[in-house]
Amino acid sequence: MPKVLISDKMDPKAAQIFRERGIEVDEITGKTKDELIAIIGGYDGLAIRSATKVTKEVLAAATNLKVVGRAGIGVDNVDIPAASAAGVVVMNTPFGNSITTAEHAIALMFALARQLPEADASTQAGKWEKNRFMGVELTAKTLGLIGAGNIGSIVADRALGLKMKVIAYDPFLTAERALELGVEKVELDQLLARADFITLHTPLTDQTRNILSREALAKAKKGVRIINCARGGLVDEVALKEGLDSGHIGGAALDVFVEEPAKASPLFGTPNFISTPHLGASTTEAQVNVAIQVAEQMADFLIAGGVTNALNMPSLSAEEAPKLKPYMALAERLGSLLGQLAGDAIRGVAIEVEGAAAELNQKPITGAVLAGLMRVYSDTVNMVNAPTLARERGLDVREVRHDREGDYHTLVRVSAETAEGPRSVAGTLFGNGAPRLVEIFGIKVEADLAGPMLYIVNEDAPGFIGRLGTTLGQAGVNIGTFHLGRRAAGGEAVLLLSVDTAVDEALLADLRALPGVRTVHALRFG
Numbered sequence: 001m002p003k004v005l006i007s008d009k010m011d012p013k014a015a016q017i018f019r020e021r022g023i024e025v026d027e028i029t030g031k032t033k034d035e036l037i038a039i040i041g042g043y044d045g046l047a048i049r050s051a052t053k054v055t056k057e058v059l060a061a062a063t064n065l066k067v068v069g070r071a072g073i074g075v076d077n078v079d080i081p082a083a084s085a086a087g088v089v090v091m092n093t094p095f096g097n098s099i100t101t102a103e104h105a106i107a108l109m110f111a112l113a114r115q116l117p118e119a120d121a122s123t124q125a126g127k128w129e130k131n132r133f134m135g136v137e138l139t140a141k142t143l144g145l146i147g148a149g150n151i152g153s154i155v156a157d158r159a160l161g162l163k164m165k166v167i168a169y170d171p172f173l174t175a176e177r178a179l180e181l182g183v184e185k186v187e188l189d190q191l192l193a194r195a196d197f198i199t200l201h202t203p204l205t206d207q208t209r210n211i212l213s214r215e216a217l218a219k220a221k222k223g224v225r226i227i228n229c230a231r232g233g234l235v236d237e238v239a240l241k242e243g244l245d246s247g248h249i250g251g252a253a254l255d256v257f258v259e260e261p262a263k264a265s266p267l268f269g270t271p272n273f274i275s276t277p278h279l280g281a282s283t284t285e286a287q288v289n290v291a292i293q294v295a296e297q298m299a300d301f302l303i304a305g306g307v308t309n310a311l312n313m314p315s316l317s318a319e320e321a322p323k324l325k326p327y328m329a330l331a332e333r334l335g336s337l338l339g340q341l342a343g344d345a346i347r348g349v350a351i352e353v354e355g356a357a358a359e360l361n362q363k364p365i366t367g368a369v370l371a372g373l374m375r376v377y378s379d380t381v382n383m384v385n386a387p388t389l390a391r392e393r394g395l396d397v398r399e400v401r402h403d404r405e406g407d408y409h410t411l412v413r414v415s416a417e418t419a420e421g422p423r424s425v426a427g428t429l430f431g432n433g434a435p436r437l438v439e440i441f442g443i444k445v446e447a448d449l450a451g452p453m454l455y456i457v458n459e460d461a462p463g464f465i466g467r468l469g470t471t472l473g474q475a476g477v478n479i480g481t482f483h484l485g486r487r488a489a490g491g492e493a494v495l496l497l498s499v500d501t502a503v504d505e506a507l508l509a510d511l512r513a514l515p516g517v518r519t520v521h522a523l524r525f526g
């Protein structure tokens, strides 16, 4: 039974779903890094929010981990390259808390416009400072969005409802989408020059870090009010403080900070500064949404192999997964066969599908081929890290889908460019879904690829099979299955034998010394 650790505060629905789906679950929150490292080895899945840091060290200790599920959007607390390298799928729930976060940005915009926190504190202190708090209307003001993705779009929609003019800086926003959203697409400098309010809704990346830098803030319109409900690090906090002190910036509201938890900041206590402790996603509705989504997604993956909203792997629905499973087994074996036979010599690989296979999502088939192929380089390779490993090795990967009907109802062919020229293997599925090799390097065969095997190329001549059987028999190696293919009688023959025990180097040398033998390879599958 798979086991999941929930390591951040999460709605109880998550644990309930895991249990209902037959997954054992522990809820242990507030652990330090070292405490997490001490226990993570016992889990197949890790469900988190933003507090748990899934670092390289945590992943190194997570020897059974298959999936990290983020109940929320931002995954900057997960080392995704390290997770990919470790073969761990990372998923998030990209929409579950978007409305809630957009509403928080709008709430902070109102709070800034009318100085609500300060007015509240003053009134409750018995001061009744009616003349101190003069606000501004939002109607007809210009809102500058930095980032117009899921949350930015919802903020735009709400702001338009408030009769604001909305302009957006987002290099990936198309003209059509801007039109659809009712926003004007602008460059950052234009946004800074025109916006009365600026809200940030981008991830933290190398391009967005410090996007509101000291220089950018200096270009902003005097009196601008800034809201950040996205990620700490998008705004230069020191320059923001100076801008608030000088009055160049009329107000700022931060839900997120460079250092979190932000227990101290030079910004605290600054007039016209409002802060909340990373509450963007904190509504009952959003937390229920993300808890349900993350648990369903992780359970689909751990139980059925379905992949949804993964950041380091192509999607595969829980409905598709069972259909693809036998193909992935076939693809992995074909990749493994090529990898074992051609290994280092492979420069590029083409994965072709035809017949029933051409109707399916090809990405998982490709991932499985690469996983099989790359296993000669690393024992820990799987569908998640194989594409990265392939890229690192400079392998050129091509996918081809054929409409044609071939000899088989379904076929997967893997062809590799090797130093010795092109090499190709192909396989099909039998009626019961059993993978079968049907062609190897242009020679028709029909073989299972399982357990220890021998691949032998020899000159097709009488007496060879007898000599081979005798040599194996004298070494105590029992033949399980025997598959023979040849181009033409008396030409080159290919033998694929399954053997009950692995063949050692000494026996391989004896086999290579048999008359007529051209190549002998020991193979292993599964």
Ligand SMILES: NC(=O)c1ccc[n+]([C@@H]2O[C@H](COP(=O)([O-])OP(=O)(O)OC[C@H]3O[C@@H](n4cnc5c(N)ncnc54)[C@H](O)[C@@H]3O)[C@@H](O)[C@H]2O)c1
Pocket: 073, 074, 075, 094, 097, 098, 101, 146, 147, 148, 149, 150, 151, 152, 169, 170, 171, 172, 173, 201, 202, 203, 204, 205, 207, 208, 229, 230, 231, 255, 256, 278, 279, 280, 281, 282
């Ligand atoms: N405060 C919270 O609790 C909270 C809650 C949810 C999400 N978030 C954060 O909000 C942010 C936005 O989330 P989302 O769901 O809208 O993400 P999204 O991926 O839907 O949108 C991000 C947008 O940023 C744009 N972008 C990327 N690079 C950019 C750049 N250099 N300049 C301008 N725009 C750029 C993208 O094109 C995209 O449209 C994320 O950082 C997320 O982690 C915070």
Ligand SMILES: O=C(O)[C@H](O)COP(=O)(O)O
Pocket: 049, 050, 051, 071, 072, 073, 074, 075, 097, 278, 279, 280, 281, 282
């Ligand atoms: O990216 C997110 O989804 C938000 O930052 C929410 O983070 P949280 O789950 O820790 O509230």
